[in-house]
Amino acid sequence: xxxxxxxNENYEDDIYAASQKELIWxxxxxxxxxxxxxxxLIIMYALAIFAPFFSAQDPHQRRVSYKEAxxxxxxxxxxxxxxxxxxxxxxxxxxxxxxTFEDIYTEDESKPTPIKFFVEGFEYEVLGLFETDIHLFGTxxxxxxxxxxxxxxxxxxxxxxxxxxxxxxxxxxxxxxAVSLFLGILIGGIGGYFGGKIDxxxxxxxxxxxxxxxxxxxxxxxxxxxxxxxxxxxxLAITIILSLMSWTSLARVVRGxxxxxxxxxxxIAARLMGRSPLEIIFIHMLPSFLSHIIASLTLAIPGMxxxxxxxxxxxxxxxxxxxxxxxxxxxxxxxxxxxxxxxxMLPGLFVIITVLAFNFLGDGIRDAADPYSK
Amino acid sequence: MSKFIMHRLLFMVVTLVVISILSFIIIQLPPGDYLTSYIxxxxxxxxxxxxxxxxxxxxxxxxxxxxxVQYFKWIGNxxxxxxxxxxxxxxxxxxxxxxxxxxTLVISISSLLFTWIVAFPIGIYTALRQNSLxxxxxxxxxxxxxATPNFLLAxxxxxxxxxxxxxxxxxxxSPEYADAAWGIGKITDLLQHLWIPVVVVGTAGTAGLVxxxxxxxxxxxxxxxxxxxxxxxxxxxxxxxxxxVRIALNPFISTLGWQLPKLISxxxxxxxxxxxxTTGPLLLDALKxxxxxxxxxxxxxxxxxxxxxxxxxxILLALVDPRIRYV
Numbered sequence: 001x002x003x004x005x006x007x008n009e010n011y012e013d014d015i016y017a018a019s020q021k022e023l024i025w026x027x028x029x030x031x032x033x034x035x036x037x038x039x040x041l042i043i044m045y046a047l048a049i050f051a052p053f054f055s056a057q058d059p060h061q062r063r064v065s066y067k068e069a070x071x072x073x074x075x076x077x078x079x080x081x082x083x084x085x086x087x088x089x090x091x092x093x094x095x096x097x098x099x100t101f102e103d104i105y106t107e108d109e110s111k112p113t114p115i116k117f118f119v120e121g122f123e124y125e126v127l128g129l130f131e132t133d134i135h136l137f138g139t140x141x142x143x144x145x146x147x148x149x150x151x152x153x154x155x156x157x158x159x160x161x162x163x164x165x166x167x168x169x170x171x172x173x174x175x176x177x178a179v180s181l182f183l184g185i186l187i188g189g190i191g192g193y194f195g196g197k198i199d200x201x202x203x204x205x206x207x208x209x210x211x212x213x214x215x216x217x218x219x220x221x222x223x224x225x226x227x228x229x230x231x232x233x234x235x236l237a238i239t240i241i242l243s244l245m246s247w248t249s250l251a252r253v254v255r256g257x258x259x260x261x262x263x264x265x266x267x268i269a270a271r272l273m274g275r276s277p278l279e280i281i282f283i284h285m286l287p288s289f290l291s292h293i294i295a296s297l298t299l300a301i302p303g304m305x306x307x308x309x310x311x312x313x314x315x316x317x318x319x320x321x322x323x324x325x326x327x328x329x330x331x332x333x334x335x336x337x338x339x340x341x342x343x344x345m346l347p348g349l350f351v352i353i354t355v356l357a358f359n360f361l362g363d364g365i366r367d368a369a370d371p372y373s374k
Numbered sequence: 375m376s377k378f379i380m381h382r383l384l385f386m387v388v389t390l391v392v393i394s395i396l397s398f399i400i401i402q403l404p405p406g407d408y409l410t411s412y413i414x415x416x417x418x419x420x421x422x423x424x425x426x427x428x429x430x431x432x433x434x435x436x437x438x439x440x441x442x443v444q445y446f447k448w449i450g451n452x453x454x455x456x457x458x459x460x461x462x463x464x465x466x467x468x469x470x471x472x473x474x475x476x477x478t479l480v481i482s483i484s485s486l487l488f489t490w491i492v493a494f495p496i497g498i499y500t501a502l503r504q505n506s507l508x509x510x511x512x513x514x515x516x517x518x519x520x521a522t523p524n525f526l527l528a529x530x531x532x533x534x535x536x537x538x539x540x541x542x543x544x545x546x547x548s549p550e551y552a553d554a555a556w557g558i559g560k561i562t563d564l565l566q567h568l569w570i571p572v573v574v575v576g577t578a579g580t581a582g583l584v585x586x587x588x589x590x591x592x593x594x595x596x597x598x599x600x601x602x603x604x605x606x607x608x609x610x611x612x613x614x615x616x617x618x619v620r621i622a623l624n625p626f627i628s629t630l631g632w633q634l635p636k637l638i639s640x641x642x643x644x645x646x647x648x649x650x651x652t653t654g655p656l657l658l659d660a661l662k663x664x665x666x667x668x669x670x671x672x673x674x675x676x677x678x679x680x681x682x683x684x685x686x687x688x689i690l691l692a693l694v695d696p697r698i699r700y701v
Contacts, residue, residue: 208389211681216673220400223661306523310643313525338533348526355521
């Protein structure tokens with residue numbers, strides 16, 4: 001009991017001495033779900049950044065004998081019942097059902113293939129710095145690939161494709177949010193800082209943009225992209241299209257904050273000392289509500305990820321050979337495919353997990369953003 | 375109040391003018407026009423198109439007029455209810471849209487009702503039982519609902535019903551009823567197919583509304599007027615339903631404005647996956663094939679509906695919540 005009291009006192013001391021940053025961190029740590037979501041996202045981004053290291057096969061390599069092969073099962077016991085900690089797979093034997101002409105894959109139990117870790121495989125560059133061919137896992141045998149998530153209709157490794165796709169799908173949200181952050185702060189900031197007629201005009205402009213139906217606008221703009229554009233150009237264009245709509249809500253948040261901060265003493269003081277409006281906005285006012293902005297940003301990212309997925313799914317966003325989650329899901333569009341190869345829906349699971357994680361994280365940051373409340 | 379309405383009406387007109395220009399720009403964005411691709415298509419099929427014919431077609435569709443003349447022609451016709459001619463369908467846009475509007479409205483209105491009927495009680499329930507097990511359960515469920523893209527839900531439902539019930543749930547009718555005349559049989563067949571698109575389209579909205587309803591109600595429940603009402607001996611359910619719920623109802627009304635255009639476009643992706651004969655896939659095809667009158671009129675129609683919807687919900691909000699009128 002005494003010990004607990006002691007701890008509480010320490011905690012109180014900490015609170016009185018803590019800076020705003022520390023207070024925010026303390027409060028955020030209490031939000032278990034947000035912490036977990038943060039960890040999930042770190043893992044996701046790590047998978048995306050080091051995608052070649054985590055994938056056993058090259059995501060572009062086609063293998064005719066593995067078309068729509070189901071996920072390999074990992075075995076920890078061989079046919080004689082000997083247990084080993086190292087998992088192994090049985091390579092597939094392919095047969096064709098003469099009635100339905102469907103491929104049937106059966107495990108060949110005579111050729112147990114152990115999974116090796118830190119194994120040599122295809123060559124790749126790490127962050128553009130140096131070349132290596134070490135992969136986290138694999139069979140080390142070019143003729144016996146391992147498909148832990150199965151293969152797609154061209155016999156490409158789905159797991160590798162998902163984590164390569166994460167590079168595009170996860171970054172499109174970040175870049176899009178950065179673009180809308182810039183627009184939102186600039187336009188919302190001007191409205192909130194100057195007020196009056198300028199504010200009224202900007203308010204009306206925001207309402208106007210918001211009254212254009214989102215999906216048809218996205219569809220219209222992305223259908224208008226010239227087909228001769230390169231993958232990178234399309235990628236950038238889609239990002240900008242996605243952020244065209246979302247800057248408005250950010251601008252609203254920023255404007256509201258500015259209106260309330262405008263009359264604060266420190267802003268008046270800065271103005272009297274002859275700081276220019278831009279300096280006041282970016283140096284003095286922005287830091288005081290940065291955490292709120294980060295929260296709204298986190299909550300805006302999932303919308304963009306879902307937007308990219310939807311557009312690519314409809315065939316008017318990114319196109320193959322670019323790999324993104326939306327492009328991958330396009331393959332799972334009809335009943336025939338998903339009935340035969342349900343694992344092609346797995347990219348969707350990654351979409352859901354990512355979007356959920358961003359929502360939880362954003363909720364946590366929003367609650368922690370104002371450490372002086374309550 | 376009348377001043378408020380006038381203000382809103384004026385803004386509505388300005389918005390529509392700007393949107394009409396934007397929609398027109400969107401249709402003009404793709405390089406080339408429909409006629410060029412149409413002629414290439416004819417030529418590749420071996421049909422000979424003479425220069426005079428091309429000239430005639432260009433003139434007929436006014437493709438050589440200056441851009442602003444084209445705009446005024448288009449918007450002028452739009453106001454009189456003539457939405458132009460669809461090149462790829464070779465039919466007036468009006469016919470195409472009206473043909474599909476009926477079923478689209480059936481799906482959208484049913485999913486709107488579904489959303490409200492499900493979200494309303496769950497929202498109230500989770501707010502009253504805050505931090506209980508059932509609250510966590512529904513909160514988690516609604517988070518998943520928000521995070522799942524519509525089309526993925528459609529795919530999963532299709533997969534499950536095919537795998538475990540052996541039925542194909544795509545489309546709105548079984549093949550034997552698709553072209554049949556309307557009758558009891560066709561209506562029951564429609565109802566059997568309807569639930570999947572309704573659930574798919576409605577889920578995300580339901581999940582969102584549950585969260586908003588819960589948050590708003592929680593804000594209101596702690597306020598002194600609730601305590602006062604309770605201390606005066608009004609039964610609990612009456613207190614809650616009569617006052618806090620009424621205020622928490624605002625998001626339901628303000629989403630009404632967004633629902634109106636969704637009635638036509640919202641289910642686009644779901645409709646593509648489930649191959650529903652609604653307006654969404656029509657818009658997608660029009661955009662893909664640069665069928666400019668069809669696409670442009672469509673976007674314009676949707677925008678008009680959004681603006682009208684926002685206008686209606688603004689007025690309703692002002693009626694329900696007097697504070698809004700003076701802001």
